[in-house]
Amino acid sequence: MNDGTAAIASEKLAVGGEARLRIGAWRRFAIAALIVLAAALPFGLSNYQVFELTQVMIYAIAVLGLNILTGYNGQISLGHGGFFAAGGYTAAVLMHRYGVPYWATLPPAALVGFALGLLFGLPALRFEGPYLALVTLAMAVATPQTLKYFSWTGGQQGLNLAKPAPPPGLGIDRDRWLYLFVLVILLVAIRVAANLLNGRTGRAWMAIRDHPIAAAAMGVDTPRYKTLAFGTSTLFTAVAGALAAIVVGFVAPESFSLFLSISFLVGSAVGGIATIGGAIVGGFFIEFVPNFANDISDAAPWAIYGLAMLLFMYAMPRGVVGSLGPLAAWLRGRLRPAVAAGEISAASNNASSPQQTSQGRLE
Amino acid sequence: MHLFLQQVFSGLASGAIYASLALALVMIYRATDLVNFAQGEMAMFSTYIAWMLVNAAVPFWAAFALTLIVSFIGGMVIERVVVRPVENAPVLAAVVVTIGLLLIFNALAGWLFTYTLQEFPSPFPDRPLFGALMTTRDLGVIAVTLIMLALLFAFFRFTATGLAMRAAAQNPASARLCGIRVGRMLAIGWGLAAAIGATAGIMVAPILFLDPEMMSGVLLYAFTGALLGGITSPVGAVIGGLIVGVTENLVGTYLIASQLKLTVALILIVIVLAFRPNGLFGTAIVRRV
Numbered sequence: 001m002n003d004g005t006a007a008i009a010s011e012k013l014a015v016g017g018e019a020r021l022r023i024g025a026w027r028r029f030a031i032a033a034l035i036v037l038a039a040a041l042p043f044g045l046s047n048y049q050v051f052e053l054t055q056v057m058i059y060a061i062a063v064l065g066l067n068i069l070t071g072y073n074g075q076i077s078l079g080h081g082g083f084f085a086a087g088g089y090t091a092a093v094l095m096h097r098y099g100v101p102y103w104a105t106l107p108p109a110a111l112v113g114f115a116l117g118l119l120f121g122l123p124a125l126r127f128e129g130p131y132l133a134l135v136t137l138a139m140a141v142a143t144p145q146t147l148k149y150f151s152w153t154g155g156q157q158g159l160n161l162a163k164p165a166p167p168p169g170l171g172i173d174r175d176r177w178l179y180l181f182v183l184v185i186l187l188v189a190i191r192v193a194a195n196l197l198n199g200r201t202g203r204a205w206m207a208i209r210d211h212p213i214a215a216a217a218m219g220v221d222t223p224r225y226k227t228l229a230f231g232t233s234t235l236f237t238a239v240a241g242a243l244a245a246i247v248v249g250f251v252a253p254e255s256f257s258l259f260l261s262i263s264f265l266v267g268s269a270v271g272g273i274a275t276i277g278g279a280i281v282g283g284f285f286i287e288f289v290p291n292f293a294n295d296i297s298d299a300a301p302w303a304i305y306g307l308a309m310l311l312f313m314y315a316m317p318r319g320v321v322g323s324l325g326p327l328a329a330w331l332r333g334r335l336r337p338a339v340a341a342g343e344i345s346a347a348s349n350n351a352s353s354p355q356q357t358s359q360g361r362l363e
Numbered sequence: 364m365h366l367f368l369q370q371v372f373s374g375l376a377s378g379a380i381y382a383s384l385a386l387a388l389v390m391i392y393r394a395t396d397l398v399n400f401a402q403g404e405m406a407m408f409s410t411y412i413a414w415m416l417v418n419a420a421v422p423f424w425a426a427f428a429l430t431l432i433v434s435f436i437g438g439m440v441i442e443r444v445v446v447r448p449v450e451n452a453p454v455l456a457a458v459v460v461t462i463g464l465l466l467i468f469n470a471l472a473g474w475l476f477t478y479t480l481q482e483f484p485s486p487f488p489d490r491p492l493f494g495a496l497m498t499t500r501d502l503g504v505i506a507v508t509l510i511m512l513a514l515l516f517a518f519f520r521f522t523a524t525g526l527a528m529r530a531a532a533q534n535p536a537s538a539r540l541c542g543i544r545v546g547r548m549l550a551i552g553w554g555l556a557a558a559i560g561a562t563a564g565i566m567v568a569p570i571l572f573l574d575p576e577m578m579s580g581v582l583l584y585a586f587t588g589a590l591l592g593g594i595t596s597p598v599g600a601v602i603g604g605l606i607v608g609v610t611e612n613l614v615g616t617y618l619i620a621s622q623l624k625l626t627v628a629l630i631l632i633v634i635v636l637a638f639r640p641n642g643l644f645g646t647a648i649v650r651r652v
């Protein structure tokens with residue numbers, strides 16, 4: 001009997017795998033279509049709309065960084081605005097003082113973000129929950145004040161940057177070029193994040209999030225992976241900061257207030273903290289909901305923004321993607337009766353034969 | 364030495380205000396594992412209510428008492444209406460709800476009362492005491508805080524409701540089995556926290572002047588104080604708040620200009636926390652494996 005059930009299980013797995021492969025092909029097609037759509041989108045929109053969508057993608061990269069830390073590793077941060085600023089200022093100073101081309105500022109910004117994150121992640125090992133929130137909050141509060149203090153950061157006025165020109169011969173204007181540039185970085189970021197999270201590192205992060213003691217008992221080097229999560233997270237956010245500096249063409253201490261850090265956290269929660277797609281939803285929320293709120297009420301737009309946060313959290317406490325994801329998976333199961341039925345009949349067909357043989361053997 | 368003592372006393376006065384708000388934060392944290400980011404803005408809103416009453420020629424202490432009652436009821440209503448829906452949601456969802464609440468109160472106050480600075484009367488005359496070591500105003504603020512603390516202590520120690528609230532915070536499931544209405548206790552907790560916050564707001568308004576942004580800095584100091592003392596310890600919150608107040612004042616006087624005061628104070632406290640990760644009086648977070 002045991003042989004029989006084992007055989008059924010393995011058959012089911014094989015058939016299920018095939019079905020999954022088919023779904024995988026569909027999924028790949030859908031993703032490719034989405035990417036093409038995203039790349040074509042700016043050519044049908046006004047300059048300002050293109051700029052707004054570019055901002056959405058930048059915020060999405062920053063929120064993705066925060067999701068890695070908070071959603072997948074369980075460490076909260078109220079200071080990611082500070083790392084965003086670090087990336088932004090790295091790019092700005094390199095461009096402004098050393099004439100480095102804009103695209104070449106991304107690797108140094110990433111490096112600075114990673115290094116700062118590791119440095120910050122080490123003391124963060126000692127803190128949990130609200131204490132970590134305070135320590136990162138201190139960082140968010142300190143950032144604008146510290147930036148004002150130095151002359152090479154442009155002090156209170158900040159730094160003005162020349163907006164980068166699109167490569168000649170491509171025939172597109174600056175805003176659309178920057179949109180595509182940011183889109184490519186976003187896609188790379190998503191790919192890197194997905195690979196990390198689906199692999200050994202991501203499993204270690206999630207194990208630590210779900211049960212640090214059990215993870216340590218299983219041989220996960222907890223301090224190392226927690227620090228690594230911090231560094232990876234801030235790397236993403238710093239790159240987003242650098243992109244923001246390039247796209248906006250301006251950095252100033254006041255753009256990196258505590259409110260920015262809180263916006264990232266809100267975007268992360270609204271999208272779904274332990275999701276990748278949620279980062280994009282979060283980017284949209286951060287960029288557009290304040291504008292919508294402004295349209296609804298001139299008098300108290302931030303009250304509408306706050307109300308939107310409340311409503312989103314009531315309707316989808318796990319975030320948009322976190323709450324709708326399981327629903328979509330369930331729907332997919334329902335909408336594919338063919339695949340599902342095939343799976344069941346194949347499984348039952350195969351199920352009958354080994355059972356017979358085992359019965360035969362018993363006789 | 365005189366300057367030093369002067370700064371310590373004036374630090375204790377602002378520390379008493381931070382301590383009150385820190386206590387409000389700790390109360391809600393203990394009951395629900397939630398840091399209420401809206402605590403400061405709730406206090407600011409309460410202070411505007413007091414301001415309206417005082418402007419309507421209500422005597423100061425009557426306005427004070429009325430504001431506390433209104434804030435208490437308001438806090439209970441907020442718990443029932445706004446916070447309850449995310450009671451069983453992930454903590455971050457609840458945190459975002461309190462951030463949303465912060466924005467709503469801030470914007471509402473700006474809309475109803477405008478963003479201009481308003482003068483708020485102090486109930487205490489501003490006279491030097493003990494050879495100019497402190498002022499009567501500082502003494503008054505400290506006295507009000509101490510009286511409030513004593514009342515709270517008595518409430519939690521000697522009344523049935525206080526005991527029930529402690530039980531509900533410590534172990535909601537067992538408390539419910541004993542017949543305690545945990546939901547109601549939570550609402551009372553929010554009401555009390557709102558009233559404590561209102562006291563802090565009314566005490567700080569004569570010094571900082573009243574405007575919708577008044578409490579944002581205070582909340583940060585209070586949060587720092589609460590964590591320094593240990594977020595699970597009410598006594599720790601009070602002591603932590605006082606330490607933060609004194610540290611802030613001394614840093615501002617001796618170390619650095621007021622612009623970077625907040626940053627330096629925060630860094631000092633982070634360093635302290637690095638050696639005592641659960642605060643000075645907090646208990647380590649223990650989890651069942």
